[in-house]
Structure formats: structure tokens, C-alpha cells
Amino acid sequence: MDYATLLQLLDSTVRLATPLLLACLAGLFSERAGVFDIGLEGKMLIAAMTSGAVAAISGSVWIGLAAGIGASLVWALMHGIASITFRGNQLISGVALNFLASGITVLVAQAAFGQGGRTPPLSGNARFGAITLPFAEALRDVPILGPLYFEVISGHPLLVYVAALCVPLTWWVLFRTRFGLRLRAVGENPAAVDTAGVSVTRLRFAAVLIAGVLCGIAGAYMATALQAGFGREMTAGRGYIALAALIFAKWKPWAALYATLLFGFFQALALRPDVVTRVTTLDIPVPALEALPYVLTVLVLAGFVGKAIPPRAGGEPYVKER
Amino acid sequence: MQRIPRWADVVLVPIISLALAAICAAGVILAIGQDPMEALNTMVVGALGSAYGWGYTLYYATSFIFTGLAVTVAYHAGLFNIGGEGQAQIGGLGVALVLLFIPWPHWSVALLAATLGAAAFGALWAAIPGYLQAKRGSHIVITTIMFNYIAYSLIVWVLVDVLRPAGQAEPATARFPAHLGLPTLTEIPGLSAIFTDQVPANVSLFVALAACFAVWLLLFRTPLGYEIRAFGKSESAARYAGINPTKIIIVTMMISGALAGMMSINNVMGESGRLLQNASEGAGFIGIAVALMGRNHPFGVVLAALLFGFLYQGGAEIGLWTQIPIDLRVVVQGLVILFTGALDHMVRMLLGLFFRRRAA
Numbered sequence: 001m002d003y004a005t006l007l008q009l010l011d012s013t014v015r016l017a018t019p020l021l022l023a024c025l026a027g028l029f030s031e032r033a034g035v036f037d038i039g040l041e042g043k044m045l046i047a048a049m050t051s052g053a054v055a056a057i058s059g060s061v062w063i064g065l066a067a068g069i070g071a072s073l074v075w076a077l078m079h080g081i082a083s084i085t086f087r088g089n090q091l092i093s094g095v096a097l098n099f100l101a102s103g104i105t106v107l108v109a110q111a112a113f114g115q116g117g118r119t120p121p122l123s124g125n126a127r128f129g130a131i132t133l134p135f136a137e138a139l140r141d142v143p144i145l146g147p148l149y150f151e152v153i154s155g156h157p158l159l160v161y162v163a164a165l166c167v168p169l170t171w172w173v174l175f176r177t178r179f180g181l182r183l184r185a186v187g188e189n190p191a192a193v194d195t196a197g198v199s200v201t202r203l204r205f206a207a208v209l210i211a212g213v214l215c216g217i218a219g220a221y222m223a224t225a226l227q228a229g230f231g232r233e234m235t236a237g238r239g240y241i242a243l244a245a246l247i248f249a250k251w252k253p254w255a256a257l258y259a260t261l262l263f264g265f266f267q268a269l270a271l272r273p274d275v276v277t278r279v280t281t282l283d284i285p286v287p288a289l290e291a292l293p294y295v296l297t298v299l300v301l302a303g304f305v306g307k308a309i310p311p312r313a314g315g316e317p318y319v320k321e322r
Numbered sequence: 323m324q325r326i327p328r329w330a331d332v333v334l335v336p337i338i339s340l341a342l343a344a345i346c347a348a349g350v351i352l353a354i355g356q357d358p359m360e361a362l363n364t365m366v367v368g369a370l371g372s373a374y375g376w377g378y379t380l381y382y383a384t385s386f387i388f389t390g391l392a393v394t395v396a397y398h399a400g401l402f403n404i405g406g407e408g409q410a411q412i413g414g415l416g417v418a419l420v421l422l423f424i425p426w427p428h429w430s431v432a433l434l435a436a437t438l439g440a441a442a443f444g445a446l447w448a449a450i451p452g453y454l455q456a457k458r459g460s461h462i463v464i465t466t467i468m469f470n471y472i473a474y475s476l477i478v479w480v481l482v483d484v485l486r487p488a489g490q491a492e493p494a495t496a497r498f499p500a501h502l503g504l505p506t507l508t509e510i511p512g513l514s515a516i517f518t519d520q521v522p523a524n525v526s527l528f529v530a531l532a533a534c535f536a537v538w539l540l541l542f543r544t545p546l547g548y549e550i551r552a553f554g555k556s557e558s559a560a561r562y563a564g565i566n567p568t569k570i571i572i573v574t575m576m577i578s579g580a581l582a583g584m585m586s587i588n589n590v591m592g593e594s595g596r597l598l599q600n601a602s603e604g605a606g607f608i609g610i611a612v613a614l615m616g617r618n619h620p621f622g623v624v625l626a627a628l629l630f631g632f633l634y635q636g637g638a639e640i641g642l643w644t645q646i647p648i649d650l651r652v653v654v655q656g657l658v659i660l661f662t663g664a665l666d667h668m669v670r671m672l673l674g675l676f677f678r679r680r681a682a
Contacts, residue, residue, distance in 0.1 A: 038463060078660075082660065082664040082665050082668075083664065086664075086665055086667045086668040086671070087667050088663070088664035088665055088666065088667055088668075089663060089664055090664075091402050091463060092402075092610075092614065092659060092663035092664045093660065093663070093664035093665075095404065095610060095659060095663075096656050096657070096659035096660035096663060096664055097656065097660065098656070099607070099652050099653075099655050099656030099659060100652075100653060100656030100657065100660065101656075102649075102652050102656070103649045103650065103651070103652030103653030103654075103655070103656060104350065104653055106647055106649040106652075107350065107354055107646070107647055107649055107650060107653060108353075108354060110354075110647045110649075111354035111355060111356075117647065117649070237467065237468075237471055240464055240467045240468065243461075243464055244461075244464050244468075247461060247464070285479050285482075285483055287475040287476070287478040287479035287482070288475065288479060290475050290478075291471065291472045291474075291475035291476065294468040294469075294471040294472050294475075295468075295472055297464075297468050298454070298460070298465055298468045298469070298472075301454070301458075301460040301461065301464065301465060302454045302458045302460045302465075303458070308459070
């Protein structure tokens with residue numbers, strides 16, 4: 001494999017890792033606060049459809065993004081009501097909301113556009129365009145690092161950089177603010193937080209809603225930046241892969257970045273059968289490559305995680321005063 | 323929380339949950355500019371209005387009994403098996419291999435063998451996530467979901483590159499020998515008086531009902547079932563009582579996968595007579611809703627499977643005769659899971675208020 005091909009692979013790794021990263025950070029907030037969220041997938045899907053539809057109608061990607069985040073927040077709120085207010089089973093609530101998103105996206109897109117559950121193709125201002133970072137052109141001829149900067153780091157849609165900035169931001173919020181300390185405490189020992197006079201319910205809702213915003217951005221990115229429009233089931237299990245990445249990252253923000261880049265790389269490989277065939281010199285059938293990200297996810301979860309200790313109170317509804 | 327009488331818990335809670343799901347579904351239909359009453363009418367007439375409709379409803383219900391039982395068994399061990407879909411597809415591969423490569427004299431022997439083949443393949447497919455959960459601590463929900471995607475790709479590969487007969491464009495296996503077709507309800511003496519038109523519901527319905535009884539026996543009348551339930555209630559207590567967690571997780575997942583796989587005798591052997599892509603058509607996922615709606619009891623599963631058979635057949639009729647896409651089925655499925663599985667406390671609280679007022 002030559003350097004140019006490697007750069008192409010890394011370029012699409014960054015593109016594909018972005019929704020995984022945003023969803024992974026969403027899961028990080030939620031699970032650090034003690035609320036499991038299988039529903040990342042559904043939130044991304046409903047956000048993708050809403051942002052794709054609204055961007056197509058309004059012609060503005062920003063209105064589309066806002067609408068996507070809004071739709072994702074509705075889903076987050078439902079998850080919060082089911083699993084925090086009514087102390088329901090968090091896994092089941094997430095699965096239910098995923099099905100709900102899967103059905104409603106097609107129903108609404110079909111009712112609005114009549115194109116078999118797709119939204120119309122987006123172009124111009126209805127899509128996030130690529131951004132060239134400063135000096136990318138000028139530094140292009142610098143050996144090795146120049147092309148790396150130009151191809152891999154520069155030239156992505158804005159949301160890619162937003163996602164990258166979310167990593168230090170998440171770290172800062174969780175580990176350097178009072179809110180973050182309380183949020184982590186509520187995922188480990190909610191009774192202690194409650195005793196200190198801080199509302200467990202409010203903190204958990206805040207975490208779930210932050211997850212909603214991040215999934216909303218992820219979904220909007222899928223429909224308005226990665227692709228030009230929404231297609232049915234377009235998230236294709238990314239919400240679950242993000243959860244696997246979250247476990248792999250042991251619920252830490254920087255590790256989440258590396259984990260999602262790894263999973264993004266797996267997805268990039270699956271898109272390049274020619275490269276895989278050339279490097280391995282095996283004739284690998286296309287379905288095997290399509291299954292590759294999922295197989296590698298299982299392998300990573302099974303073999304390389306080591307001891308991953310989830311937040312202690314994860315999945316447990318908090319009951320005040322037994 | 324206010325206690326409610328047991329009969330209310332068993333009867334009223336599911337009915338109210340279902341009603342709430344129906345109201346929300348009606349809201350969704352209104353929101354996309356269609357008429358919910360017309361939709362309901364189409365569903366009832368299409369699924370229950372004729373023996374022909376019933377033939378489809380029962381056909382779907384047969385599959386859902388299997389997948390519902392699969393989720394139920396796992397649920398009793400505290401395991402959430404979302405992999406029923408993949409296990410059912412791999413079970414279909416088991417059926418196809420058994421029927422394509424071994425010459426069977428009669429459908430009855432073949433049915434027995436196909437059931438075993440489907441169960442073995444489904445069990446194997448579920449055993450891997452089970453093993454990974456028990457030995458490596460991989461989250462079973464995530465691995466079973468991953469295995470759904472992997473199963474899908476595996477079936478595509480098998481149908482395109484391995485089992486597709488030469489000269490056939492469609493990704494599917496060859497047809498199974500004609501004499502191995504399962505008798506449909508039209509061909510069963512006694513029932514043929516009711517089902518005059520050809521319907522897909524077939525003898526696997528009775529296998530499903532037998533499986534249901536077997537699961538009840540297993541869970542509530544055998545030592546293994548006791549261990550499974552004890553493990554599901556409290557892992558630490560079960561461990562202290564000498565129950566081996568590794569064994570329970572793997573065995574339970576295998577039973578669960580076997581049940582999910584066994585649905586393939588209904589659709590692959592009974593209905594299509596060959597293995598097609600995406601043969602299970604989401605029935606594995608419906609199993610989650612069926613198990614929750616049936617309160618994770620084998621007999622509740624039968625009732626819930628009938629309900630979902632109605633929803634599925636009715637949903638197909640809606641897709642055919644109205645402007646509402648067939649995906650409404652998935653919405654209803656999600657709503658039922660939400661209300662019966664995640665918001666059941668809410669329903670109980672509401673009922674608790676009602677009963678407290680009556681008692682006062």
C-alpha cells in the first residue's frame with residue numbers, strides 16, 4: 001500500500017469516525033450519569049431524517065441541524081421520562097426508541113417527499129461543505145507531513161472539527177467542573193449525591209439531554225455532511241458500534257477519540273475492497289468486508305478490552321428513601 | 323408505590339399499555355395525514371375478517387411464538403437477547419442444508435430433522451455471544467446486535483456464492499424437494515373445512531405450541547429452569563447456591579438461539595420452500611415485543627404472538643391498500659415495547675392511584 005492510498009484511507013477514517021465519536025461521547029455523558037443508552041442509534045436516525053428533511057425544505061443546513069438536534073432531544077426526553085422518572089428498564093426503553101425511530105423516519109419521509117422513505121438530495125447551502133484549514137495549500141508540498149495535513153486533517157465539513165473539539169470539552173466538563181464531578185458521582189453513588197442535597201433526577205436528565213444534543217449533531221452530520229440526504233436505516237448500527245467503542249474506551253473522553261478512530265478505520269477498510277485485496281492478496285468476498293466492522297467490534301470487545309469497569313450505578317434507577 | 327391486585331397486574335397492565343400504544347400509533351397516523359380509523363378497519367378486515375386473513379395471521383403468529391419464547395427464556399436468566407433476528411436467519415440456513423443435501427422419504431421425518439437443524443444452527447449462533455458474555459464479559463446486548471449484522475452478511479454470501487444454483491440470478495437456494503412441503507392448514511383434515519383458500523399457516527403452528535409447553539415445563543418444572551430463574555433474579559445468590567454462571571449463561575443462550583432458529587421451519591420450510599435473503603423479515607425483533615407483552619410467560623407469549631400476527635398481517639394490508647407505508651408495523655412494535663417494557667411502572671402507578679381511591 002502506497003502513501004497516497006494510506007492517506008485516502010485515513011481521510012475516510014476521519015469522516016466515518018465522526019458520527020461514532022459524537023455518539024460515543026453522547027453515551028459517555030449518559031452512562032457516566034448512570035443511564036444506559038442503547039438508543040443512540042435511534043436518536044441519530046431520527047436526527048438524520050429530520051435534518052435531511054428540514055434542510056431540503058428550508059434550503060439551510062443550519063436550520064436542518066437545529067431541527068435534527070431538536071428531534072434527537074425529543075427522543076432523549078422520552079428515554080429520560082421512561083428510565084429516570086418512571087424507573088423503567090433502560091435497555092428496553094432504548095431498544096423501543098430505536099424501533100420507533102426506525103419506523104417513524106420512513107413514515108414521515110415517505111409522507112413528506114414520497115420517495116420511498118428517502119429525503120431529497122441536498123446541495124449548496126443545504127449541505128455542510130468541506131473546509132480548507134489555513135496553510136493547507138501552502139504546506140502541501142512539505143514531504144510526508146504536508147499531504148497528511150492537506151488530505152487527512154484539512155478539507156472536512158465543519159461538524160468534523162466540532163466533534164473533535166467536543167473531546168477536550170467533554171474532558172473539561174466531566175473532570176474540571178462541579179457539574180462534571182456531580183454527574184460522575186451520580187453514576188457511581190447516587191445516594192451520596194442525593195444526601196448532599198443535589199437532585200439526582202435533574203443531573204441525570206441533564207446528562208441524557210446532552211447525549212440528545214450530541215446524537216442530534218451526529219445524525220445531522222450523517223444526512224447533511226457525510227451523505228447528501230437521508231436514506232432508510234442509514235445509521236446502520238453506528239449507535240451500537242459507538243457503545244462498543246465506549247466500553248473499549250473505558251468511559252474516558254480521550255480514549256473515546258482513539259477508539260472511534262479505530263472503528264472508523266474498520267469502516268473505511270470495508271469501503272475499499274480493492275485495498276484489502278491488494279494488501280492481503282486474498283480474494284475476500286464483498287459480504288465479508290461488509291461484515292468486517294461488526295466482526296472487529298466483537299473481537300475488540302472480546303479480546304482487547306481487558307477489565308472494563310462501567311459506572312457502578314449504571315442501569316439502576318434511583319429510588320429515593322426506600 | 324401503591325400495590326395493585328394481582329388480577330389487575332396480569333390483565334389490566336398489558337391491556338392499558340396496549341391501549342396507550344394504540345393511541346400513540348393513531349397519533350402518528352394522524353400526523354402523516356392519514357385516517358387512523360380507516361387503518362384500523364383495513365387491519366381488522368384484512369387480518370381477522372376471513373379465514374384467508376386468519377391463515378396469514380396464524381402464519382406470522384407461529385414465527386412470533388418461537389422468537390417470543392427465545393427472548394423469554396433469555397430474559398428469565400437476566401439476559402437480553404436482541405440477536406433473535408440473526409439466530410433465525412442462521413436457523414434458516416440449517417433448515418436449507420438439512421433439506422437440500424439429505425434425501426428424506428417423507429415430510430414428517432424431514433420436519434423433525436429440519437427442526438433439529440434449525441435449532442442447532444440457531445443455538446450455535448447464540449452460543450458465541452453467550453460464551454463471550456460468560457468468559458470475556460462482552461456486553462451481550464452489543465454482541466448479539468453485532469451478530470445480527472454478521473448473520474445478514476453471511477447469508478448474503480452463502481446465497482450469492484455458495485448455495486445459489488448455476489444459472490439462477492436471484493440470490494436464493496434451489497427449491498426443496500416438492501414432497502417435503504409442509505401441509506398447510508388447508509390440507510389438514512378437519513381444518514380444511516374452515517381454510518378453503520390456500521394459506522401459509524402450516525403444521526409448524528403445532529410445533530410452536532408444543533415448544534411453548536416445553537418451555538413452560540423447562541422454566542417452571544425442571545431443575546435447569548429453576549437455576550435459570552434463580553440466576554436471573556440474583557446472580558450472586560445463584561453463585562452462592564452453587565449454580566455455575568458460565569454454564570447457565572451459555573446453556574440459556576443456546577436454548578434461546580435454538581428457539582429463534584426453529585422459527586425457520588415455518589417460513590423457510592413451510593412457506594417459501596427455499597432459503598431467501600432476509601427470510602425472517604424482522605420476526606426476531608418482534609420476539610422482544612412479544613415476550614414483553616406476554617409478560618415473559620410461555621402462555622402469555624402465545625396470546626401476544628397472536629396479537630402481533632394480527633398487527634403484522636394487518637400492517638401488510640395497510641401497506642397494500644392505503645397510503646400508509648408498511649413500516650407502521652415497526653412503529654407499533656416500538657410503541658408496544660416502550661409501554662409494556664419501559665413504562666410499565668407508569669401504568670402501574672396510574673392503576674395504583676385508581677385502586678387507592680376505590681379502597682378509600
